[in-house]
Amino acid sequence: MKQQYIDKFLIFLIALLMVFAIFLQVTTYNSTQNLQNAEIERSKLYAKKIVTLLRLATSDNIEKTLDEKLYLRDGINKVLYAFLTEQYKYIFLLKKDSKNKYRFLADGSQKDTIPYKEYFFPKSTQFDKVYESQKMQLLTQGDENEELWVSLVYPVMNDKGVEALLVLDLSKEYAAYLQTFNSPLMKVIRFMQWFLALSSLLLIFLAYRYYKAREVLTKDALTLANTKFYLNEFFYTHKVDNYYFILMDIDDFKLINQRHNRQIGDAVLRSFVERLNINLPKKSSIIRLSGSEFLTLIPKKETKGFKAFVESLYSSLVNSSYSVHKKEVAISLSMTAIDTPNDVRKIDNILRLLDEKLLKIKKTGKNRLEILKNISIAEVRYTSMDYIKDALEHERFTCLYQPICSSDSKEIVKYEVLVRMIDRDDKTKLVTPKYFLNTIRCTRQYTKLSKFVLSEVFSTLNKYPSIELSMNLDLDDLDNEDMMQLINEYLTSYKENASRLTFEIIEENEIYDYKKVNNIFAQLRRYGSKIAIDDFGSGYANYTYLSRLDVDIIKLDANFVYDLENRPKEAKIVIESIQSLASKLKCQVIAEFVHSEEIYMMFKEIGVEFVQGYYLGKPKALKEYLLEI
Amino acid sequence: LLLYGQAYALEVRSTLKLYHHLFSSMSSKKSVNVYVEDVEYANIFVKSKYINLVSDVDKADFILVTTDKMLMKLNTKHMSNDTIIITNKYSHMTQSDKIVGAFYYRKGRKQFLFVKPRLEEHNVTLPSMYKKYIVDEL
DSSP states (O other), X not given: XXXXXXXXXXXXXXXXXXXXXXXXXXXXXXXXXXXXHHHHHHHHXXXXXXXXXXXXXXXXXXXXXXHHOHHHXXXXXXXXXXXXXXXXXXXXXXXXXXXSOEEEEEEOXXXXXXXXXXXXXXXXXXXHHHHHHOSOEEEEOOTTOSSEEEEEEEEEEETTEEEEEEEEEEEHHHHHXXXXXXXXXXXXXXXXXXXXXXXXXXXXXXXXXXXXXXXXXXXXXXXXXXXXXXXXXXXXXXXXXXXXXXXXXXXXXXXXXXXXXHHHHHHHHHHHHHHHHHHSOTTOEEEEEETTEEEEEEEGGGOSSHHHHHHHHHHHHHSSOEEETTEEEOOOEEEEEEOOOTTOOOXXXXXXXXXXXXXXXXXXXXXXXXXXXXXXXXXXXXXXXXXXXXXXXXXXXXXXXXXXXXXXXXXXXXXXXXXXXXOSSOTTOEEOHXXXXXXXXXXXXXXXXXXXXXXXXXXXXXXXXXXXXEEEEEGGGGGOHHHHHHHHHHHHHTHHHHTTEEEEEEOSXXXXXXXXXXXXXXXXXXXTOEEEEEEETBTTBSHHHHHHSOOSEEEEOTHHHHHHHHSHHHHHHHHHHHHHHHHHTTOEEEEOOOOSHHHHHHHHHHTOSEEESTTTOOSBOHHHHHHHO | OHHXXXXXXXXXXXXXXXXXXXXXXXXXXXXXXXXXXXHHHHHHHTTOSSEEEOSOGGGOSEEEEOSHHHHHHHHTSOOXXXXXXXXXXXXXXXXXXXXXXXXXXXXXXXXXXXXXXXXXXXXXOOOXXXXXXXXXXX
């Protein structure tokens, strides 16, 4: 279960316990109140009986009777005493005299009986209220009275109204006794209260620990920028499309450490973040993604003219050197920025685009800024793993075929198979691999896609025995056991068709183990398939490959087309030399990106045997070409 | 022991508060001289800066009568009008006209009692909160 759900569950559980404890307390309090109310009701009946007895003894004028019959005073006192049970502390009879002062008429005490007509000064006005309302009143004694809990002031009535007041004082001891009925429950409640109080303290302590731990997790100790953890959390509560993103990396930062020392390097990083902070609008965040790589999030609301802002930021970060430990350190910076399209929901999609762009900058000279412009939400979506996964699950992939022709006759000799993803909402829109391939590389989805392409290729070969096909294969795939197993399975299953298939090897990285690669090529060739080197003349695909690898075909890089248009004389010499070398090595040469007749003629004149490009045929469904033929 | 100590402290505080108020209502002096024979009261009053305990009845502004023996002694002695005698028993009020007022407990309730002619004799005017405790005669 995710941590956030566990936290919510714990908080819910404690809240539930609190509610339960409060419920128990209220219920217990009500139960005790009911007991006490029942006792008070009993006391009312008790008072009523006493008054009936008094009436019998004193007819309708108590004071006059007691004034006249002295022996009755003691008798009444004894009657009151007889009613003095454990719940009553005092029972006495009062009367208001002509000057509105209260005086004792009778007292039910066993000893120290209050003398007849001694003054009594009640603190409460409730006594007067009984005279006025002729109704019984209840007086709850406060904490200041240690003996009494409740006083019941009962009117003794005659024809003229209230004649006297009978006071029954219920003792605090008795109230405590009533409470003992619920005391086991109260103990449980107290235990729960203690438990909850301790739990709350523990929660506060844990919250503090969490806050501290979170601070360590979210703040980079060296630069005080935020960490990736912060980034992940940030977009739980913020919308991705409300922010601009800038990804930057200090070029060759390791060299700064090497040239100076690590302390200087650290100080440069700190100064860099400080300078970045100064130049960013408020509410922006800086995240240190790795050593010298930083991502900044800038609220769109805080920035006007994004392009100008990013250019100005870039200048301020690289134009002047960093003064650290009395040394001036200049840096170069590769930076890419994106104006996030609306409706982008996942930060991963944005980061992938920025990463790819930054990598491209790094590979092509570093030290510059490139802004990703006019990126549509659709394009961002095509790089999303979920989107691609969905496309694979719902078979929204297809293969197109681009003809490779003989340069002499323009006759189609084979087709290059090109995979396309079909847009979810617009079935006519086909998405090229540049959007989705990098996302799924080294994942199960990549194998799944490869399986689809291989299946399509061999099925086409099987269906059309007269055509030849060419498919792309990443050099890294040859290192992947699963992929090689898959290819071998297809080659073995369809070995009669294998000789009509060419594997075009695309490489991103330099080859170090030529022997191993040649062994893999041999495996692919086992049933007669051919090996082509794609994009020859660019990156690592150069003459070394020709001398060290066993290849059948070389496909010229697109740059040669550009060169033919701009520096035709020099380009022709180079292409002629490649063609000559290839002929000697018994390799075929294919010129790609032939988009016009002019270019086609140039390649033909040079003697390049095969040509491919829009001039000769765009990528289409195979049926269309077959119908044309 | 702690609970007892706490209860005792509260008792001292409430008793002092009550007598401070009572004495200051009957006298305008910054501090008052009090004569009391009861050790328990003396031990409480000694903690007050407002009350000075005196051993001579004649030097007292207030005399607190707590026993019948003391009442009898005072009854035989001529007292100045400046000295106000109070008691903690209702019965003392009925036994001696010299006693101006009383503070005592009845049925667990605090009680004050002042007799009007006796107050007038000593030129004592009580604040309004004590008015309801004043009676014309006993």
